[in-house]
Amino acid sequence: MxxxxxxxxxxxxxxLCARLGNEVVWSGGSAELDVTDPEAVARVVRGARPDIVVNASAWNDVEGAETLGAAAFAVNALGPLHLARAASAVAALTVHVSTDFVFDGAQQAPYDEHDCPRPLSVYGASKLAGEHLVAASGCxxxxxxxxxxFGRGGSRAKGGSFPDRILARAAAGSPGEPLQVVSDQVCSPTYAPDLADAIVKLVAKGARGLFHVTNQGSCTWYAFAQETVRVARVDVPVIEARARDLGGKARRPGHAILSKERYEATGLPPLRPWAEALAEYLGTGRS
Ligand SMILES: NC(=O)c1ccc[n+]([C@@H]2O[C@H](COP(=O)([O-])OP(=O)(O)OC[C@H]3O[C@@H](n4cnc5c(N)ncnc54)[C@H](OP(=O)(O)O)[C@@H]3O)[C@@H](O)[C@H]2O)c1
Incomplete structure (x- = not known):
């Protein structure tokens, strides 16, 4: 492919690039291709003649999106539309990546692909718009x-991966100074190489439409931080905080756990538990 x-x-x-090796005929960040530029997108896609266009680009600055909504929508909504149209013009499959932040997190049961999204933040709304535009493009x-x-090198928009940011905060603090981490938001930490592998397997199976994919299990950000310092053997206390006490404009879902039933119904094995993936990341991949 x-x-x-x-x-x-x-x-x-x-x-994805590491997983796919020489199956990647073109790859780049925003300097090589700005997905908000439809002509550039069409030119690059036409020139590369791909079978599969994977959009791993995003405006991921959740706080920044609250004040720079137009820029977030340009990357997260219009970018995927430009890519879908360009992919369709060369008969390629569009693979787009979205987020649990399309949900409000009020539901205690895991969200499946039929549950109604209700984003709380501009970032979540821009990602939902991207999903709709890809689907509506007809590709x-x-x-x-x-x-x-979380993954190697981290997210530039977020200042690193979550585990790296926790370890950096621990290293920067005075000895014994506790780290305050949000304990009223639950997530499913997902290791980028595991997700990349799952995406490639879904493509190979000919899967189409919407799928939820995360590592197994869920935890609060507080528990994610605790596990990070425990595995990294960093002796820093982690203490619980409420999101509203830490400030920030963007509202985030309290409990947006994604059901993986549709993914597993394809016959693909579940991704490993998140803590196992975190141990591998901290043992081999931290930069
Ligand atoms: N990170 C999370 O916690 C999380 C959670 C749920 C879902 N997701 C979704 O998962 C996907 C991958 O996220 P990630 O964490 O791997 O992202 P990331 O590490 O923050 O990387 C974002 C990528 O998007 C590129 N980009 C930004 N603006 C662009 C533009 N205008 N044109 C082209 N490329 C642009 C960046 O390029 P440069 O760095 O070269 O500018 C970078 O390569 C995204 O769809 C994201 O919404 C992420």
Whole structure:
């Protein structure tokens, strides 16, 4: 297969390029291709002649999106539309990646692909708009929603991966100074290489439409941070905080757990538990 990967300088993009090796015929970050520029997108896609266009690019600055909504929508909504149209013009499959932040997190049961989204933030709304525009473009598509992604090199927009940011905060603090981490938001930490592998397997199976894919299990960000310092053997206390006490404009879902039933119904094995993936990341992949 000939893959074109946008957002290749990000956590998922890097993992996809590593997973696919010489199946990648074109890859780049925003400097190589700005997905908000429809002519550039059409030119690059036409030139690369891919079978599969994977959009791993995103405006991932959730806080920044609250004040720079137009820019977030340009990347997260119009970018996927331009890519879908360009992919369709060369008869390629569009693979787009979205987020659990399309949900409000009020539901205690895991969300499946039929549950009604209700984003709380501009970022979540822009990602939902991207999903709708890809679907409405009429192109063949696969959309994969995921959660709390962490991977090698981290997300530039977020200042690193979550585990790396926790370890950096621990290293920067005074000895014994506790780290405050949100304990009223639950997520499913997902390791970028595991997600990349799942995406490639879904494509190989001919899957189309919308799928939820995360590592197994869920936890609060507080528990994610606790596990990070425990595995990294960093002796720093982690204490619980409420999201509203830590400030920030963007509202985030309290409990947006994604059901993987549709993914598993394809016959693909579940992704490993998130803590196992975190141990591998901290043992081998931290940069
Ligand atoms: N990170 C999370 O916690 C999380 C959670 C759920 C879902 N997701 C979704 O998962 C996907 C991958 O996220 P990630 O964490 O791997 O992202 P990331 O590490 O933040 O990387 C974002 C990528 O998008 C590129 N980009 C930004 N603006 C662009 C533009 N205008 N044109 C082209 N490329 C642009 C960046 O390029 P440069 O760095 O070169 O500018 C970078 O390669 C995204 O769809 C995201 O919404 C992420």
């Amino acid at each position: 000939r893959y074109l990967i946008t957002g290749a300088t990000g956590q998922l993009g890097r993992a 063949p598509y696969l959309i994969v929603r995921t959660s709390a992604l």
